[in-house]
Amino acid sequence: MRPKAADMQCKDCVKVAVRVRPFNKRERDAGSRCIISMATNVITIQDPRNAATRRSFSSDYAYWSHSGFTRDRTGLFLPEEEGGRYAGQASVFQDLGEGILQNALQGYNATLLAYGQTGSGKSYSMVGYGPNKGLVPTLCDRLFQAIKGNQDRQCQVFFSMLEIYNEQVVDLLSRGSRAQGG
Numbered sequence: 001m002r003p004k005a006a007d008m009q010c011k012d013c014v015k016v017a018v019r020v021r022p023f024n025k026r027e028r029d030a031g032s033r034c035i036i037s038m039a040t041n042v043i044t045i046q047d048p049r050n051a052a053t054r055r056s057f058s059s060d061y062a063y064w065s066h067s068g069f070t071r072d073r074t075g076l077f078l079p080e081e082e083g084g085r086y087a088g089q090a091s092v093f094q095d096l097g098e099g100i101l102q103n104a105l106q107g108y109n110a111t112l113l114a115y116g117q118t119g120s121g122k123s124y125s126m127v128g129y130g131p132n133k134g135l136v137p138t139l140c141d142r143l144f145q146a147i148k149g150n151q152d153r154q155c156q157v158f159f160s161m162l163e164i165y166n167e168q169v170v171d172l173l174s175r176g177s178r179a180q181g182g
């Protein structure tokens, strides 16, 4: 049965999300100051040399993962306090992954695109590290669980994962095609 557009999870079907990661060691050692602030989905960048210069923009989702977190014994990042503003992998999945999953189960194609400079947190959000599983493995787990739980239906899954680095396209699922760096 062909899926109908009206059955899709969202009307405009393109969602843009911004995530602010914690400082890395180099940034902490340099005594860096965070120049980003967020109020719901409005993100403001403040020029640290000029208090009067700030730029604001909005996106569909804005995730504050810069501070307000703790790690449990397994290494899982959690909000420091219940209801805290820190956005962990689960809340990102809830907003961005869940709709893709439901659409995929109805036969719709979906694309997840991460954009940002080196070290900005693309791999963390897409794939994750250790117990902090990112969007792709969580989506795959849930997709294959759902397929397993519905044996009446025959499903075919097509999946590709590409990286564009220095204007070169790398197939991340092909052994030996890994680009240098990135």
Ligand SMILES: Nc1ncnc2c1ncn2[C@@H]1O[C@H](COP(=O)(O)OP(=O)(O)OP(=O)(O)O)[C@@H](O)[C@H]1O
Pocket: 019, 020, 021, 022, 024, 065, 077, 116, 117, 118, 119, 120, 121, 122, 123, 124, 125, 129, 182
């Ligand atoms: N939301 C986050 N919470 C905690 N740590 C994070 C988060 N996002 C990124 N990090 C940490 O920041 C570092 C850089 O992140 P990551 O490797 O995802 O960057 P990247 O954009 O994929 O970099 P590259 O383009 O060089 O591959 C990693 O050590 C990662 O664990």
